Amino acid sequence: MRATTAPLVEAPPLVAPATIAVTRPTLPPFEEYVALLEGIWERNHLTNAGPLVLELERQLARYLGVRHCLFVSNGTIALQLAFRALELSGEVITSPFSYVATTSSIAWEGCVPVFADVEPDTLTLSVERAAAAITDRTSAIVATHVYGNPCDVEGIEALARERGLRVVYDAAHAFGAMYRGRALSTYGATSTLSFHATKLFHTVEGGAVVTDDDEIARRVASLRNFGHDGYERFQGIGINGKNSEVHAAMGLCLLPRVTQIIAERRSLSQEYDKRLLGRHDVVRPTVRAGTEYNHAYYPVLLAGDAAVRAVQRDLESHGVLARRYFYPSLSGALPYVATGDVPVARDASERVLCLPLYTGLRPEDVHRVADLLTESLDGFARGRS
Numbered sequence: 001m002r003a004t005t006a007p008l009v010e011a012p013p014l015v016a017p018a019t020i021a022v023t024r025p026t027l028p029p030f031e032e033y034v035a036l037l038e039g040i041w042e043r044n045h046l047t048n049a050g051p052l053v054l055e056l057e058r059q060l061a062r063y064l065g066v067r068h069c070l071f072v073s074n075g076t077i078a079l080q081l082a083f084r085a086l087e088l089s090g091e092v093i094t095s096p097f098s099y100v101a102t103t104s105s106i107a108w109e110g111c112v113p114v115f116a117d118v119e120p121d122t123l124t125l126s127v128e129r130a131a132a133a134i135t136d137r138t139s140a141i142v143a144t145h146v147y148g149n150p151c152d153v154e155g156i157e158a159l160a161r162e163r164g165l166r167v168v169y170d171a172a173h174a175f176g177a178m179y180r181g182r183a184l185s186t187y188g189a190t191s192t193l194s195f196h197a198t199k200l201f202h203t204v205e206g207g208a209v210v211t212d213d214d215e216i217a218r219r220v221a222s223l224r225n226f227g228h229d230g231y232e233r234f235q236g237i238g239i240n241g242k243n244s245e246v247h248a249a250m251g252l253c254l255l256p257r258v259t260q261i262i263a264e265r266r267s268l269s270q271e272y273d274k275r276l277l278g279r280h281d282v283v284r285p286t287v288r289a290g291t292e293y294n295h296a297y298y299p300v301l302l303a304g305d306a307a308v309r310a311v312q313r314d315l316e317s318h319g320v321l322a323r324r325y326f327y328p329s330l331s332g333a334l335p336y337v338a339t340g341d342v343p344v345a346r347d348a349s350e351r352v353l354c355l356p357l358y359t360g361l362r363p364e365d366v367h368r369v370a371d372l373l374t375e376s377l378d379g380f381a382r383g384r385s
Helices: 030-043 051-064 075-085 100-108 127-133 153-163 214-223 245-276 305-317 343-351 363-384
Strands: 068-072 091-094 112-115 138-144 166-170 190-194 207-211 298-301 352-355
Touching: 030 051, 030 245, 051 068, 051 207, 051 245, 068 075, 068 214, 075 100, 075 138, 075 166, 075 190, 075 207, 075 214, 091 100, 100 112, 100 138, 127 138, 127 153, 138 153, 153 166, 207 214, 245 298, 245 363, 305 343, 305 352, 305 363, 343 352, 352 363
Parallel strands: 091 112, 091 138, 138 166, 166 190
Antiparallel strands: 068 207, 190 207, 298 352
16 A cells, blocks of 8 residues: 655654654544544444444455454454464464463453463574473464564464464554565464554554454354344444444554555664664563564663663653563463463563654654663663673
């Protein structure tokens, strides 16, 4: 999809002592959004498969290269609908290095989450560790494309075929990312997306289930609408997972700008790289070969928990907000999931810090953040010597 030349709404100029947030929502020109709202007012059609929702689904399916894209109320509901549509049961292998919704949605649907460790370089689910966790009660693998970085999809899907398992990818971070010429969100029996306001493409609140399988799409469409099969029939249990015209309007404004948004984030990430890589053992997760990365986040891995806490504290004292994303490791943090043997995920959780990255962040802001981080690590190193 081609990028538009219309300017995005820029972040306000810094005024000392200014706050640089870890992320801020991208907003389209106000008048463009209002124009779509005016149409909603004229039609007085706010929800229940309105024309903007249907158009957004059509455009998203085309952009992603899938047969079906079902727009829902948020990314967590997308996960729950996907699991229910696939009729998952028993144990589900998943990653402890993800947002809590990945795991809680498995448990919410009556399945038992089983943690397998992650790869030390990409921080995505390890195929070897997933294979070791499979039992005769396992029905599926739910893997997260962490920070928009692809899982080992070939390895996971080969394992799933061999063991007769379903695969769902939590692609909440993966919008706009490509892997081996395909949209990353098109892998698996189904993938789920989050369109929360902090994502690089958003609908304020929202999400989607994407699939090429007609039967899965039919089930999700019914499940998100109370189980309806037409106006007067029901084909089973369902919930209210629909989304509105007002949310779809935001998506329709932002979708043509995704290429521009990713390009801006790439440029800012390159500025970080120039100032940080090779300094104080600051390392970045490895992006899997064959990926056109979407630069959804800018995570760095520091020496350990003490270094992360010191840096985060120093940044905040200068009005810069960074986030330990994901911290803590879900293994051991959730009372409803058994603790797994996941040393790599726990180590990554102790060491990771996501730095500010969003539309409207300026190169000079990135330089300021990077220099503050470097100064903080200098001080931390002196304090330990």
